[in-house]
Amino acid sequence: MTRDEIQQKLIDIVRQEKDIPDEKLTPGTLLTDAGVDSLDALTILFAIEENFHISIPDDKARAIKTFGDMVTVVEELQKT
């Protein structure tokens, strides 16, 4: 799966969990600026794990600050 494909799938997942306007769903947007609180983030990560059949370790999960970070983590974990 290419980075673009991962990003598109992530956007779909995030949209299912939380109403976020398009302009805030960019790779550089901080999750907190997009209105994603800690519980939302846990729910989104859970949905990502389910959809991509991966397990995101706690330290990697804690390091995610932006949507772009999410894409990178998924990309890395898919390679391994």
Add this chain to the structure above:
Amino acid sequence: MTRVAITGLGIISPFGRGRAVACAAMRDGRSGIRRISSIDTSALNCKIGGEVPAEAHQGAFKGFDRFSRFALIAAEEAMQQAATGKNVDAERFGVIIGTGLGGCETLDGAFRRVYKEGQSRVPPASIPWSMYNAAASAVSAHFGAKGVAYTPVSACASSAHAIGQAFQAIRAGDADVMIAGGADAPLTFGIILAWESMRVLAIDNEHPEKACRPFSADRKGLVLAEGAAALVLESFEHAQRRDANVLGEIVGFGITSDAGHLTDPSADGAARAMRLALRDLAASEVGYINAHGTATRANDATETTAIKAVLGDRVPASSTKSMHGHAMGASGAIEIVCSLVALNDGFLPPTINLENPDPACDLDYVPNASRPLRVPVFLSNSFGFGGMNGVVAVRTIHGL
């Protein structure tokens, strides 16, 4: 003594969203019980319930369990009616929302994944969505209520206790304004199955609207339901200062325990709660009782005995559960809101499906049709499993 005004009423019920549809159902004697459509009932014997129609709540307040979403919808309507604006001190503004079973949908869905679908984990919001105080917390956060806030859990008496405790918080001077009520959403596969095992459900899948028959000789049991209702309560002084429209007054609260059997009710515990609710009133003022009236064999006869012991046989007592079913911990609040909108409109809500009177139930249950009458004060009875009883006395606009 501080008087406690009712300045807002909100409800979401099997009749739909809002006071107007609930009031119309009370007036017309219309059942809200139907075939359940929100879950797959093919493996259940019981396929009916007092389900809140999907269009009444879809899209509202995403990110909470179903019972919390119901609480938010009911509280929002009550707060809009109260129209408090910015005239409330946040630290003297509180929330008490009772529930019997909490976030059933969340837990049922989470455990189904593991036990049935063979998955290894449950969603991360399972705990904060399902906890019993989730609804009270959501309402507190949404309306910025920073004072007294918690959740009483006492089965079917939970929201009677919530309203009674909110009344006492204002009387004690601990709050100026309280949102009080109850919410429950128990129409999940596991909970319905558990009630089936108790053999107290009225299962008439072909005629859902006829299933619940309180006080009738051929009553078969209760019909599970869901929903929420909320009242805005405030001290009279606070309401008058902001020139609020007063809809009624809480004038008494009785709380007792049977200290007896887990599921068999006691007339003594119920009667003592009614007497406590009446302690600051003349009993002659009571013109209506909204009975607990579950339509189980045990409750209806026992409650009739209790009512006669306290008020004799002169006061009409109906069970609106015949129309909205038994929404567990939300039922007391739903019944107080349904009663007050009906009585303020000048009529008594009926007990529907009362075709075959039971000799052991010999009061005036307002059978089958609402009745034009203005009454100054009514009682709302709630008696929970575990022998926990709550009775709330309410003055209508006709008695103010």
